[in-house]
Amino acid sequence: MTIQAVMFDFSGTLFRLEQDESWLADLTDHDGDPLDVEAQAELMRRMTAPVTQTVQFDDEHRHAWENRDLDPALHHKIYLEVLRQSGVPRVEQAKALYDRLIDPAEWNPYPDTGPALKALNERGVRVGVLSNIAFDIRPAFGAHGFDAYVDEFVLSFEVGAIKPDPAIFRLLLDRLGAAPEHTLMIGDSEEADGGARELGCAFALVEPLPTTERPDALLAALREHSLL
Structure with missing residues (x-):
């Protein structure tokens, strides 16, 4: 796939x-x-x-x-x-x-956040960030120049839905112009992020460890799905 x-x-x-x-x-x-x-x-x-x-x-x-x-x-x-x-x-x-x-x-990126986002951008893969959150996280990406690699942000407080509600995944898929069967969701919560599987998306789970203890989980997930 x-x-x-x-x-x-x-x-x-x-x-x-x-x-x-x-x-x-x-x-x-x-x-x-x-x-x-x-x-x-x-x-x-x-x-x-x-x-x-x-x-x-x-x-x-x-x-x-x-x-x-x-x-x-x-x-x-x-x-x-x-x-x-x-x-x-x-x-x-x-x-x-x-x-x-x-x-x-105050939020720190994981060591491979930038490399993972950049690699996807260079391959022409559409990228979205989907978060259950009550404040705007875009400045965190902008501070590191990562916003250039993100096509769409869908934040729960802005759209009135929270994961694992299929509606919020569907909204981001629509904005990305992507079919669920050709989309991968990466997150640290089986319950919330894993809800994307209900629509037919692939799912990769990463552990929410301290940034110093998780150097390459994002890159590993991309490799497992032939994106690197």
Whole structure:
């Protein structure tokens, strides 16, 4: 099967949010004590978990969690609640950390993101980025010059649908002018990104590891589908 288009997830696939020590250095818990290393690591995991609900919510916050990637206001609301339940009770600290989460400049590309996108562009393969997200990620690509290799961005908060809803995959396929049977979806979530298979797309799973621990998973996925 000839692949003529590739759709990529964003978080944990092309880019990853990775804090530096200064982000969490001044955070304090309910008793005013600094968060220890384990607490800091768990905090970041909860902020970047793509699908899994990591804390317990009442009905109001459950609605916000389920719709967070459709509405920036709900995204803000629920992540402040996640931070509060995760040991960051001071609102000003939680807001400062949340601002890091939604700042595209804070997201790091995987080592092979640029090479993979460039290789596809040079082969004439159409490229789309499809993300469940509540803020504009295009500046992250522009900062590295990767935007030149992406034909279409479909972001959930802009289009009113979230993966694995077939509608959001179909929208990107239409914008790319690609048939599903000639399209590959690459992502880090079997549940969300793997939904592309329902339409007949091929799917490659990558692990959302730290960028220093995953040097070439994207290139490997392209090779497996004869795109390199």
